[in-house]
């Protein structure tokens with residue numbers, strides 16, 4: 243479902259500063275896989291995730307999504323992938339600040355024409371333990387609660403590709419385990435999962451572990467016992 | 469240095485919704501202690517930290533800082549505590565978006581009249597591994613890099629009370645250990661540390677562990693072997 247070839251991302255800041263965030267990544271992910279991505283802070287994980295989620299474009303290289311080259315897609319085609327196929331949990335949540343939790347979660351459903359958007363959004367928030375926070379706005383929520391709203395929003399349309407960038411970074415052990423079991427059951431249904439994490443314990447829930455360092459893949463191995 | 473008595477914080481949202489974020493906390497912290505605070509997402513940790521940092525006021529109860537009641541201090545006195553005595557690492561960083569990393573870190577120094585602000589800020593960023601990111605603005609930094617800028621800014625004036633709200637939540641293991649060893653050496657110098665974390669391993673660096681649940685303290689114990 244995902245194939246990247248020599249993916250490169252370079253930022254130019256001012257006249258002299260060049261940051262090579264990705265330096266030529268090549269890998270592929272089959273449908274139904276559960277891949278964890280680890281690596282030091284600043285190694286390029288979020289940059290890669292944004293490209294995979296069609297939220298950014300590489301400087302060089304190719305990204306094939308379901309066999310189609312993304313750099314040859316129209317804006318409409320890319321938007322359809324982003325809104326229908328892909329569920330993205332952002333490392334910094336990206337919630338709409340002036341709307342409530344349930345309105346934030348129902349947005350992708352409304353956008354996709356679901357009639358029971360409010361009901362599905364409420365159930366999604368219930369599953370992440372936020373039934374009593376439906377009408378709170380993000381600044382009336384703890385950071386971990388905001389993270390769970392972001393998770394609920396990413397998963398509510400039942401996307402076939404889930405890109406989760408540190409979804410448990412701000413959660414206590416019990417909430418982390420609950421979120422991981424939701425993700426696990428989605429994978430059991432055949433959905434493809436790519437999960438960035440800093441925690442070794444979390445990575446062990448995946449079936450394959452890709453390690454980044456300075457914008458390059460340094461290892462790509464199955465997870466033992468999985 | 470810190471004493472709270474029956475600290476309560478209640479939020480009123482709209483007409484019907486009341487959130488009791490803190491339900492009557494009482495404890496004290498002596499100078500030079502190293503206290504970890506743990507608890508489920510939404511249990512009141514950040515709310516407590518904001519009150520301890522003089523960034524918020526309780527609904528009821530008393531907060532004595534260096535023996536003085538904070539609710540009887542003038543705005544100037546509170547500001548002096550915030551800017552001179554306390555270093556606060558925010559869970560959501562709170563960096564100025566349009567200024568570079570080094571300018572963000574030098575701000576407390578400039579505010580306090582240091583002449584070598586730029587030099588001290590540069591050294592602080594070097595200590596957290598961001599020497600090559602001095603002139604990047606927050607949106608040109610990874611989330612973990614932003615977190616390290618927030619840490620450098622909190623510590624740069626050498627405050628006697630350090631309040632760190634999940635300072636390693638978005639850091640890889642190696643960066644976390646580096647940050648914790650900086651915090652440990654500050655405690656070795658006699659500074660008081662209060663550190664919120666979700667990770668048991670991180671909490672074991674402290675000498676005392678306070679657990680919150682639903683806005684109450686449920687345990688307050690020394691950390692074994694420390």
Ligand SMILES: Nc1ncnc2c1ncn2[C@@H]1O[C@H](COP(=O)(O)OP(=O)(O)OP(=O)(O)O)[C@@H](O)[C@H]1O
Pocket residue numbers: 375378381382383384385386387412414479480481487488489507508509510511512513514515516559
């Ligand atoms: N402005 C607000 N209005 C209403 N409720 C609020 C407000 N700010 C926080 N809350 C609620 O207060 C409770 C405590 O929030 P707090 O941010 O202190 O939790 P926390 O322990 O830091 O959680 P986390 O581990 O997720 O960061 C939460 O249930 C939250 O929903």
Ligand SMILES: Nc1ncnc2c1ncn2[C@@H]1O[C@H](COP(=O)(O)OP(=O)(O)OP(=O)(O)O)[C@@H](O)[C@H]1O
Pocket residue numbers: 253254255261262263281282283284285286287288289290333601604607608609610611612613638640
């Ligand atoms: N807009 C930008 N301009 C310049 N450099 C950038 C920009 N965005 C990111 N970078 C740099 O690209 C590198 C990769 O960033 P990225 O956010 O992908 O890291 P990451 O692996 O997700 O890190 P973390 O674990 O801290 O979240 C970092 O060194 C960062 O400083």
Ligand SMILES: [Mg+2]
Pocket residue numbers: 287288289333407610611612
């Ligand atoms: Mg990242």
Ligand SMILES: [Mg+2]
Pocket residue numbers: 384385386513514515559633
């Ligand atoms: Mg918090």
